[in-house]
Amino acid sequence: MIIQQEAHRMKQIAPKLANASNELRNAALAAIRQALIEHKEEIFAANQVDLKRAKEEGISDAVYKRLKFDEGKLAAVTEGIDQLMGLADPIGRTMLRRQMDEGLIMEKVTCPIGVIGVIFEARPDALIQISTLCIKSGNCAILKGGKETRETNGVLFGIIAEAAYAAGLPEGCLLQVTQHNEIDELLTCEKDVDLLIPRGSNAFVQYIMNHTKIPVMGHADGICHIYVDAAADEEKALPILIDAKTQYTAACNAVETILVNRSIAADFLPKMAKAMEGAGVHLRGTKEALDLMQLASYPQEDVMEEEDFHTEYLDLIASVKLVDSVEEAVDHINAFGSHHTDCIITEDDAAADYFQSMVDSAGVYRNISTRFADGFRYGFGAEVGISTSKLHARGPVGLDGLVTYKYRINGDGHIVGDYAEGRRAFHFKDL
Amino acid sequence: MIIQQEAHRMKQIAPKLANASNELRNAALAAIRQALIEHKEEIFAANQVDLKRAKEEGISDAVYKRLKFDEGKLAAVTEGIDQLMGLADPIGRTMLRRQMDEGLIMEKVTCPIGVIGVIFEARPDALIQISTLCIKSGNCAILKGGKETRETNGVLFGIIAEAAYAAGLPEGCLLQVTQHNEIDELLTCEKDVDLLIPRGSNAFVQYIMNHTKIPVMGHADGICHIYVDAAADEEKALPILIDAKTQYTAACNAVETILVNRSIAADFLPKMAKAMEGAGVHLRGTKEALDLMQLASYPQEDVMEEEDFHTEYLDLIASVKLVDSVEEAVDHINAFGSHHTDCIITEDDAAADYFQSMVDSAGVYRNISTRFADGFRYGFGAEVGISTSKLHARGPVGLDGLVTYKYRINGDGHIVGDYAEGRRAFHFKDL
Numbered sequence: 001m002i003i004q005q006e007a008h009r010m011k012q013i014a015p016k017l018a019n020a021s022n023e024l025r026n027a028a029l030a031a032i033r034q035a036l037i038e039h040k041e042e043i044f045a046a047n048q049v050d051l052k053r054a055k056e057e058g059i060s061d062a063v064y065k066r067l068k069f070d071e072g073k074l075a076a077v078t079e080g081i082d083q084l085m086g087l088a089d090p091i092g093r094t095m096l097r098r099q100m101d102e103g104l105i106m107e108k109v110t111c112p113i114g115v116i117g118v119i120f121e122a123r124p125d126a127l128i129q130i131s132t133l134c135i136k137s138g139n140c141a142i143l144k145g146g147k148e149t150r151e152t153n154g155v156l157f158g159i160i161a162e163a164a165y166a167a168g169l170p171e172g173c174l175l176q177v178t179q180h181n182e183i184d185e186l187l188t189c190e191k192d193v194d195l196l197i198p199r200g201s202n203a204f205v206q207y208i209m210n211h212t213k214i215p216v217m218g219h220a221d222g223i224c225h226i227y228v229d230a231a232a233d234e235e236k237a238l239p240i241l242i243d244a245k246t247q248y249t250a251a252c253n254a255v256e257t258i259l260v261n262r263s264i265a266a267d268f269l270p271k272m273a274k275a276m277e278g279a280g281v282h283l284r285g286t287k288e289a290l291d292l293m294q295l296a297s298y299p300q301e302d303v304m305e306e307e308d309f310h311t312e313y314l315d316l317i318a319s320v321k322l323v324d325s326v327e328e329a330v331d332h333i334n335a336f337g338s339h340h341t342d343c344i345i346t347e348d349d350a351a352a353d354y355f356q357s358m359v360d361s362a363g364v365y366r367n368i369s370t371r372f373a374d375g376f377r378y379g380f381g382a383e384v385g386i387s388t389s390k391l392h393a394r395g396p397v398g399l400d401g402l403v404t405y406k407y408r409i410n411g412d413g414h415i416v417g418d419y420a421e422g423r424r425a426f427h428f429k430d431l
Numbered sequence: 432m433i434i435q436q437e438a439h440r441m442k443q444i445a446p447k448l449a450n451a452s453n454e455l456r457n458a459a460l461a462a463i464r465q466a467l468i469e470h471k472e473e474i475f476a477a478n479q480v481d482l483k484r485a486k487e488e489g490i491s492d493a494v495y496k497r498l499k500f501d502e503g504k505l506a507a508v509t510e511g512i513d514q515l516m517g518l519a520d521p522i523g524r525t526m527l528r529r530q531m532d533e534g535l536i537m538e539k540v541t542c543p544i545g546v547i548g549v550i551f552e553a554r555p556d557a558l559i560q561i562s563t564l565c566i567k568s569g570n571c572a573i574l575k576g577g578k579e580t581r582e583t584n585g586v587l588f589g590i591i592a593e594a595a596y597a598a599g600l601p602e603g604c605l606l607q608v609t610q611h612n613e614i615d616e617l618l619t620c621e622k623d624v625d626l627l628i629p630r631g632s633n634a635f636v637q638y639i640m641n642h643t644k645i646p647v648m649g650h651a652d653g654i655c656h657i658y659v660d661a662a663a664d665e666e667k668a669l670p671i672l673i674d675a676k677t678q679y680t681a682a683c684n685a686v687e688t689i690l691v692n693r694s695i696a697a698d699f700l701p702k703m704a705k706a707m708e709g710a711g712v713h714l715r716g717t718k719e720a721l722d723l724m725q726l727a728s729y730p731q732e733d734v735m736e737e738e739d740f741h742t743e744y745l746d747l748i749a750s751v752k753l754v755d756s757v758e759e760a761v762d763h764i765n766a767f768g769s770h771h772t773d774c775i776i777t778e779d780d781a782a783a784d785y786f787q788s789m790v791d792s793a794g795v796y797r798n799i800s801t802r803f804a805d806g807f808r809y810g811f812g813a814e815v816g817i818s819t820s821k822l823h824a825r826g827p828v829g830l831d832g833l834v835t836y837k838y839r840i841n842g843d844g845h846i847v848g849d850y851a852e853g854r855r856a857f858h859f860k861d862l
Contacts, residue, residue: 015765233844240846356839358449363838391823395838406792411798413666413799415678416800417800
């Protein structure tokens with residue numbers, strides 16, 4: 001039960017890190033940035049070992065690209081650290097300062113969550129982004145990266161932790177977990193770990209959610225929709241659909257289902273089918289939609305029934321369905337979507353407002369690609385993940401999602417009995 | 432599976448209620464207030480049935496008092512509704528408005544959580560407070576009150592729902608659950624219920640937390656501490672300790688453990704023992720503490736070992752332990768507390784600041800009673816509960832804890848490919 005012991009030790013370190021000044025946390029980030037640059041050859045060499053093994057194991061090109069850590073990726077992560085240092089301190093911010101009565105002052109102040117466990121995919125830059133986000137937000141971090149990057153991550157973690165401690169952060173505020181079976185042990189640390197952020201496949205995230213009492217932030221499904229309204233501008237619709245499906249097919253914010261207003265379907269669907277086919281996208285859909293697309297032919301398995309619209313492809317495939325109205329589109333999205341990110345293509349302000357008000361998702365877009373759902377693109381610097389939960393953080397999670405708050409109240413011998421029995425009364429005044 | 436069907440139906444109503452205007456929601460609150468006054472005799476009569484049965488079943492005086500719904504309680508709840516109507520609209524508030532690039536505008540806007548299930552104790556006023564908080568925050572509510580108030584709640588719910596629908600809120604946005612076995616069915620509604628708020632005993636709340644995939648907000652334990660520092664003012668300490676233990680013994684924010692600085696213990700403990708004894712409080716503690724209290728004698732079972740300090744008495748009993756420093760007090764509280772509300776009694780600013788910074792609890796107080804941890808006393812109007820979770824709402828939960836947010840982004844055909852391939856760049860500017 002090594003992880004339980006480590007998590008328990010970390011829990012005791014957490015208040016110390018929580019009270020490290022912004023200057024100290026920024027100095028640690030600067031030291032990490034510097035150390036990464038100084039030790040880059042060491043990192044690249046370790047990465048070569050991972051890449052070589054990955055090739056031998058016949059890994060796909062897409063995964064290989066993500067595994068690779070080179071000068072370009074180093075430049076990107078050091079730029080990210082620069083951005084992070086420049087962001088306002090997320091902790092110690094007074095959200096509310098209220099006089100409750102004479103001499104009785106309440107302050108609602110942001111503070112770190114405490115100990116956060118993050119389980120992430122095989123991307124060396126993810127380890128750097130996540131650990132620096134946790135440091136900036138004053139949180140202790142337990143980090144478990146994908147096994148395909150174990151050599152790179154081992155070197156990176158050593159460099160980051162050493163630089164952070166040398167800069168003055170409390171020793172032990174970062175922990176790397178390397179064995180897959182240690183994840184199960186981490187899941188039992190509900191007494192000491194305040195939050196888990198799992199990133200990865202739907203099945204993996206579901207597994208985490210179903211096997212721990214620790215609060216989990218993140219998302220399992222990413223079934224994003226684009227609704228092409230009767231008042232859609234075709235010149236915007238086609239590039240948006242292609243971007244949303246093909247710009248990064250494996251991403252959770254890629255579009256999976258296209259809803260088209262029936263009144264424009266006969267004209268729009270053949271053009272859409274042609275454009276999407278040209279971009280390498282295979283379209284499935286209801287029989288009605290497929291017939292209108294004027295495809296040469298389509299296999300029977302492409303004909304979709306209602307329940308098939310729960311499908312997340314993560315591939316160059318999309319579902320197509322016709323609807324009569326924006327109301328029907330909203331109902332479909334709320335019933336079949338994953339409350340991640342959904343978009344309407346329309347020039348009609350009333351339809352857009354209805355859609356954006358009624359769709360129950362973290363991101364409700366008009367006339368843009370769903371692929372914008374990303375912490376960097378939202379201006380958060382980076383993200384630890386995207387949350388489809390409605391509690392705490394929703395959508396891309398940056399620094400704001402890594403803090404909570406506490407109520408500090410200062411008085412001078414105030415007791416409740418005086419108020420309960422009418423000898424004193426509250427006089428609320430926000431300061 | 433009636434509850435599952437009802438919850439599913441409610442999920443479809445939720446966006447409609449979420450988009451009801453503040454005027455409409457306030458009009459519904461005014462109608463509810465009026466209807467409660469008009470139907471008061473009917474409510475009082477139903478309450479008499481509950482009270483009669485309760486007496487026959489030999490219920491305690493404390494529970495009887497809470498069960499009772501009379502002119503005084505009616506005046507209190509109608510005043511509460513007045514306050515609620517006066518509070519700013521918690522939904523539709525723009526938290527952030529940011530230009531991401533030319534023509535690409537992001538808004539982070541508050542919105543209701545959706546469908547909330549609240550399971551609460553046998554207090555008729557709780558049903559009114561919770562349903563009106565949910566209406567003001569635009570949330571559909573599934574309400575299950577204690578069985579001892581079933582007659583009163585039946586009448587109250589009928590009056591509230593009828594008034595709300597007549598005022599124009601979507602029919603079905605409120606649901607009452609009356610059978611205890613329906614709670615288990617409610618726990619399976621994770622597809623349609625966004626949040627559960629259980630109030631009640633530790634065992635009950637733990638049961639809920641362990642038997643559902645729905646996010647749960649609330650608290651199981653309330654092990655609150657008061658630390659009497661070396662620089663404590665005795666004139667403040669004794670009344671605060673008595674208030675915190677005796678003003679409402681069964682409350683979660685009553686003090687359970689008193690930590691006293693060893694340097695003042697020989698002088699302070701006998702005075703504290705005398706004062707607490709005079710207030711009817713029985714003190715247990717470490718042998719060292721008990722010996723210093725100069726009690727005539729004490730039974731062996733009052734001598735506490737380390738692990739006994741996890742105890743929540745909810746009774747006129749408290750634990751006492753000596754510590755060497757504010758640091759040791761903080762370590763004890765973080766290890767044995769429930770992260771609810773903890774207080775330091777001191778005139779030393781540095782000790783107070785250390786305590787309030789390092790104690791990892793929702794409420795960190797100085798020189799006041801822990802009993803102040805309450806939504807009304809914080810100026811929130813009312814509360815749906817007190818949360819010891821660190822995610823989303825923490826401490827007393829009012830309107831702010833009943834809302835989430837969504838990101839609305841409006842563009843004009845913007846696609847991610849343009850940014851990923853360098854044809855366009857983000858220009859973040861907060862508006």
